[in-house]
Amino acid sequence: MESEDVAKEIVRYLKKEGIPARITTEPRMTVALILAGRHEDLKAFLTACQEKHQEHGTGGEDTDRYPKEFDSSVWNNTLEDLHIEQHAVSQILDEHKPGDIIGSHIFQSVFLKTKSENDCTPEEFARELATVRTLISNRLCEITQQGFVLISVPDPGSVTLYIPFDYPFPPEKEVCDRYHITCIRHFRGEMDHVVLIGPEILLLEDIEAFVMFLSENGVTPRSLISITERCMSRLRITQELIDQLFDAGESSLEDLRLHFVDEIATQDGQGYVQDRFGLSPEYVDSLVKDMRKLGLIKGKDSRIRPGNPFKIKPSSRQNEPVA
Numbered sequence: 001m002e003s004e005d006v007a008k009e010i011v012r013y014l015k016k017e018g019i020p021a022r023i024t025t026e027p028r029m030t031v032a033l034i035l036a037g038r039h040e041d042l043k044a045f046l047t048a049c050q051e052k053h054q055e056h057g058t059g060g061e062d063t064d065r066y067p068k069e070f071d072s073s074v075w076n077n078t079l080e081d082l083h084i085e086q087h088a089v090s091q092i093l094d095e096h097k098p099g100d101i102i103g104s105h106i107f108q109s110v111f112l113k114t115k116s117e118n119d120c121t122p123e124e125f126a127r128e129l130a131t132v133r134t135l136i137s138n139r140l141c142e143i144t145q146q147g148f149v150l151i152s153v154p155d156p157g158s159v160t161l162y163i164p165f166d167y168p169f170p171p172e173k174e175v176c177d178r179y180h181i182t183c184i185r186h187f188r189g190e191m192d193h194v195v196l197i198g199p200e201i202l203l204l205e206d207i208e209a210f211v212m213f214l215s216e217n218g219v220t221p222r223s224l225i226s227i228t229e230r231c232m233s234r235l236r237i238t239q240e241l242i243d244q245l246f247d248a249g250e251s252s253l254e255d256l257r258l259h260f261v262d263e264i265a266t267q268d269g270q271g272y273v274q275d276r277f278g279l280s281p282e283y284v285d286s287l288v289k290d291m292r293k294l295g296l297i298k299g300k301d302s303r304i305r306p307g308n309p310f311k312i313k314p315s316s317r318q319n320e321p322v323a
Contacts, residue, residue, distance in 0.1 A: 024196055031186065035163045038157060039082065039157055045175070078165060085131065085162075097150070099151075101147040103141075202234065211227075211228055241256065245305060252303065254301075260279040
């Protein structure tokens with residue numbers, strides 16, 4: 001999920017709020033497709049696919065073995081990435097000569113562990129990194145103690161470019177041969193630092209402050225969405241269970257299992273959004289166990305009742321139905 005430093009900050013924040021949390025690591029493997037080829041060959045392939053997709057649309061035949069449901073935006077995005085990469089490579093080769101040092105931001109950050117005097121944005125850094133990798137892969141650039149040094153300046157059109165291809169499987173061999181391109185499968189493995197949060201997260205008073213803390217302390221957007229969804233969903237389901245107990249006075253564990261597994265819908269939500277629940281019996285059991293541990297509910301499985309009234313209160317349900 002995060003770097004070790006960010007994970008430690010999250011744990012420190014939660015423990016300060018009285019919520020137990022710990023860090024565990026787990027391996028993560030991702031596979032990405034990369035198209036490799038000269039600019040004109042890649043452009044011809046992508047343009048042909050784009051035109052065929054526009055011609056047949058979602059109701060026509062497959063496009064070079066790609067299903068007709070294939071998202072056409074992939075062709076547009078990949079063509080745009082190709083144009084940007086070709087421009088970046090051409091700019092370096094047109095403006096420099098053999099022996100020149102390039103990619104100063106990358107070299108200082110990766111090898112010297114320092115920041116450049118002329119700091120760049122994350123987008124500029126990523127673009128420079130991709131371009132330097134392309135030149136190194138084409139053996140047009142070498143790494144020295146002084147930095148990345150150009151050793152050759154060929155025609156930019158002859159350089160093999162490497163473009164991310166956002167699709168789950170590569171083009172067929174005959175398609176690659178026809179357009180003189182190669183598809184590379186990039187396997188990347190790394191260790192994720194995962195923060196395990198105790199059930200006490202249900203008692204966190206200011207969830208918005210927690211989310212703000214995450215966004216301001218280096219948590220990636222992907223992880224931020226994941227953490228927020230898990231916390232908010234758990235809180236919403238907990239409140240629904242408490243509402244059911246307040247309405248009924250008490251309930252058995254078996255009745256709660258049946259109640260939530262039926263994907264009930266309530267009037268609660270925001271605006272036109274209607275909440276719907278479909279929880280497995282195992283999930284309900286886990287939630288009841290956590291809530292009992294926290295004093296949110298009490299009683300045996302045959303007679304579960306609301307717990308400490310100072311910790312919880314029923315939500316104010318909306319009177320008007322949600323469209």
